[in-house]
Amino acid sequence: MGLTSNNIVIAAAVAALLLFAATIWLWPRLAGRGVAPVLGRVGMLLGTQLSVFVAFGLFANQSFGFYGSWSDLFGTQDDPGVVVDHDTPGTRVRVTDTRRLAVAGDSAPEVAGRLEKVNIRGPVSGIASPAYIYLPPEYFRPEYARRTFPAALVLTGYPGTAEALINGLKYPQNSHKLVKSGRMQPLVLVMMRPTVAPPRDTECVDVPGGPRTETFFTKDLPKAVADHYRVGKRARNWGVIGNSTGGYCALKMAMRHPDAYSTAVGLSPSYQAPIDATTGDLFGGSERLKRENDLMWRLDHKPAPPVSLLVSSSRHGEDNYRDTVRFVNKVKRLNRRGEPTRISSIILSTGGHNFNTWKREVPAALEWLGGRLSAPL
Template identity: 80%
Template sequence: MGLTSNNIVIIAVITAVLLFAATIWLWPRLAGRGVTAVLGRVGMLVATQLTVFAAFGLFANQSFGFYGSWSDLFGKEDTPGVVVNHDTPGNGVRVTETRHVKVDGGSSPKVAGRIEKVNIQGPVSKIASSAYIYLPPEYFKPEYAKRKFPAALVLTGYPGTTEALINGLKYPQNAHALAKNGRMQPTILVMMRPTVAPPRDTECVDVPDGPQTETYFTKDLPKAVSAHYRVGREARNWGVIGNSTGGYCALKMAMRHPEAFSAAAGLSPMYKAPIDATTGDLFGGSKQLERENNLMWRLDHKPAPPVSLLVSSSERGEKNYRATMQFVNKVKTLNRRGEPTRISSMILETGGHNFNTWRREVPAALEWMGGRLSDR
């Protein structure tokens, strides 16, 4: 039973409730002063507290996506240790698993679409990472057999788990519902975490003498996915969306590489990369490289790229609200000067930096994204 499954959370909650009830029921019988009674009370209290803690922990993990599996929780996850053999012929995508999408009406690919777990190799960046690819129902229908689809790269925050994009934020289910209701064109989703060189948080930077994460996402990944699936190869066919660190990555990569992505949505994004124990020195001591990865600085000092951007925040509960409004106003000033960058925003009255807030934003962000990508 998977760490993020609903069943294990339900079992943990039921177990905690039953033990709590049993403790209340048995407490009068354990009220004596003998060793047996004392040990019984201690045992009941410890067992109840452990089950309550486990229930809250499992629920929090499912909501926030801290760990994707039991092996990940206990530090035994070895998936990142994929060895890339760059002499191996192929297009860079290897399917390792398929799974159904849970929607009303059935689970066949022509009804619900399909999720494929893949390894994506990057010959230029020399990075390999796993991803989940959501293929919409139309991908499997005969009338769409010759059609190419738009694609959106979907990124978690740091550390994040890719499973959280499926089970927590429900990107495939939202995309399916929006397309079914005619509010979004059928779109392929490439769901990943930005941590492609774990445990380091590279903030999607090409680190000098380190992981070439930006190259992986902007060059290797679109080329590999377009070669393996029926996805367009041009920037107008590709968008990128993410939350928190993934939101910063999304905005930055579109602004720095408009030849790769034409639209980007940042949910609760930062606007510059932090430097801390998880990142290390991202810029090799180069102040110029650091500035070039600062989105506010880019708006003031670099040519405005021909991309569409969406940012989100909350008036109460998000620390990035002022920075988000500053970013929006800077782009609006560029618009008035006739520059090609376009900006949209989604500002909630209240909402913290958490999955509950992002769940409220994902449907609208996907609909926005779908309206800006082309299948031509």
């Protein structure tokens, strides 16, 4: 059974319940003072506590998408498992599976839209990575047959899984509701995690001598998707949204590459890349590269890009609140000087760095994002 499957979560919960019941039932028989009864009591307590811990851990992982597989959990995954079609060397997007989206009414593509699991190959970066593409119902309707759609790249945090964007934060479901209610234009969503060179956390940086993650997301991916699907090819047709590490990536890619993304949303973002055991040395010891990936430094020292940015935080519960206020104020000062960068924010009264907080922010953030992207003519 897969790490995130319902069956394994249910099995773990049942096992924990049975061990708890067995402990209660057998406890009187283990009430003696001998070595065997003491070891029996210790074993029952440890077994019950371990089973409860495993059950809660599996449930939390399924809910928040920390790890997508057993190999991911134990750190043995060193290959994204990408299928490349060597018979058609020009192909950069390969569809490996299709799914119907469960919405009220019907699951037909022209009513619910469709999810496609794909592998995206980047010839410039040399990176290949899996993703999910959400195609809205309009994509399949005859009256939209000649329509080209705007698109948004949707990123998780680290380590994260693309499935968490579908099952946890429900981006396709929220998009479907917003379009159906007339609050947003239909978008094609490209959902994936920023970890395109697992298990390393590259923070969407072109690492000197390492993975060229930024190039993959800003050069390879928009072109590959636009060549395969009916989506626009200009920056004004593309936005990017992410949470946590994905939020930092979203803001940075728009600020550094306004020719790729015109709009970006950072939900609970950081504003500079951390250096720790998961990242390694991202900048090859270069202070210049480190500064250029610092979003606060960019606002003070680089020309303001013509992009629209949305950031989120909480007054209580989020560590990035002060930095977010500082970031917003810096952009507002640029606005007063006539610079083209625009800023919006979602500030909750309380909310931690977790999926429950981001669930509250995703609908408003998606509506804001969709309202700032241009539908190609």
